Amino acid sequence: MLEHAYLIPLLPLAASLLILFFGKRLPLEGAFLGILAAGWGLIQSIAILVSIYVHPELLTNAGASGPFFEMSWDWFSVGFTRLEVGVLIDGMSAMMLAVVTLVSLLVQIYSVGYQHGKERFGRFFAYLSFFTAAMLILVVSNNLFQFFMGWELMGLCSYLLIGFEFERPAAAYAGRKAFITTRIGDLGFYLGLLLLFTTTGSLNFNIIGSEHLGTLAPVATLIALLLLCGTIGKSAQVPLHVWLPDAMEGPTPVSALIHAATMVAAGVFLLARFHFVFALSEMALTVTAWVGGITALGAALSALTATDIKKVLAYSTISQLGFMVLGMGVGDPTAGLFHLTTHAYFKALLFLGAGSVIHAVHTNEMPLMGGLAKKLVFTSITMGVAWLAIIGFPFTSGFYSKEAILGAVYNRHQYVLFGIAAFSAFLTTFYMTRMMILTFYGTPRDAHRFGHAHESGPSMTIPLMVLAVPSAFLGLLFHSHGLSFDKWVQLTGKAAEHTAHAAEAAAGHGGHYIVLGASLAAVSLGLVLSIAMYVFKTPDPARLAAALPGVYRLLNDRFFDPFYVKISEIFCFLPARFLSAFDYIVIDQGAVDGVGRLGGMLSRVHRWWDDVVVDGVFVNGLGWAAQKLGAGVRALQSGAAQAYLLATAVGVFALVLWAVGVFG
């Protein structure tokens, strides 16, 4: 089973190529190929998960990064550096495989209904499969190079899918924005990889993690911060989060895939995969934690006033990613990965549910919805489950994972960050409840849309129901069976120490109850406030917004976008203008025209030479000389035979005189 793990990324890759090239001739334009590939991947991933749980000895290598199973093949070599492609299965990647394949499978099944009758139906599935394949390549990668390859392929796919409806300029713009913004982060990531490689001389995670930690230590801070840049771009952390709200221009299933299984998860996975580097640098961990904390809070604030249902979800994703990064930053990658896993399920569910709502009422604007619970029964119930999970309602999956992060933060004595995280959790409860109330509760605010709304078909509702199960019970499953998530995801020795230390500290200080209390308080306060405001209208949110226009504007402000526009003006438009001027003055006028003018001058010199020397001196001059000479000599040839005869006689006479010696 483990030996054939390479099939998991390769099958979706093959499926995407088949759909791309032969899709038109296949039923459903080949969409079933992608679904089959993801389905196979899911079965195999679950089999791997179960088998490594039942038989831990299958993970044959016991490296510093915990037990793992590794297979690799040489790809090519450059000098003495062998580049390999490989499969690395450990608890972390096995868990991610299951998450990615399940979400991808459900998103594809859902898309059959959602994209029905839309333009480029087959191509959509080709892209989805390619996206999945890229993420899986990254997840199973055992070396930096392959990891980066999957990473960049995902950047491409996000561009293709966010800009899928490229006929709309906003979608095309959003695609470009996502690509370019994440690319800025990727630059840092790439530099980090290069530095990591030049420092250790190896590309293999386990070789670096087990043999080169010593050589790595002096530059670990720099490397870790550079790698963090990649996460900031890909996982939409402050300050490069700006692409994600715009990415809502993509079709809703794409949002579900990007926000749950691929793309943004990659950034968090990166932090987990490279945790052994981060663990070497206290400073890098602190920066990571603060980036995560600020992102969690800022995005939650932005979500408060958004009226577009997908924008709310987008900001909530950024906020939850902030939580995960925060978990990573306080040195507890298992907590971060746990939240990543549970978040993948409930966020995919939320997006697919939102897609179902949008499909029914043909608008993203929540002010035009309301009361939809009556019409969209399955959608509202399943989204309700996801809502409970994301706000961290007790015994849902989100409750456990969020608490794990809060606990990790608390146990590291980061009390400011703990306050930020707890407050963000409160805000999360508030805005998610607001979203649910505005969408499903109350009286319909747009009777026409409400009248035409109807529940989506089974290809869309079944994925919702399937996703509701792990959203509700995943956390319970882990806890009720006494399985700590750590058992699945064993990380570096140092990280494990951190975790053990943290657990010890928690037990010693009774911190567990404070964390639990904070998280329960956040949920209940958020619920109460949100219900009071949006159900009972006390205080009325509309009047509140009118009373505090400054606050309302501040919450709606996008802060960074105008700043980036300025930045791009400074760094792109100014150089562009300079280069344009340079082009005009130096290249066009200087070089091109100069060469032209020089050519003109040279040809005038040449013409003078031709006229005067060649034609004048040689051609005409020779003719003239011959003429003059001829005229001179012609006088001799009088034509009078007797003159010739006289000359002959004189000549002979002279010769005779000479012969007889008259001249000496």
Add this chain to the structure above:
Amino acid sequence: MSGLFGYLLIGAILLALGIYGALARRNLLGVLIGIELIFNAANINFVALNRYLHPGQSLGQAAAIFVIALAAAEAVVGLALVLTIYRNFRTVLSENLNLLKG
């Protein structure tokens, strides 16, 4: 020797007259006659020098005969030319003939 000198003198006089005739006569016939005189001056020299310097031999005499034959042929060609020129230009005066003028 006085006999030889006389002949050579006559030859020289004939040569001078011949050259003068060939150069100075305006009529082409006169020019031809002058040339004949030059031939005969040469003949006298051949014969006289042979008779006085190499009495036993006769090569000089033979040369004279040869020159006479040559002169006859020359006269034929020359007269034919004069006749043709006359037919074409209606004149035999040399100053009117400058076809070769460049």
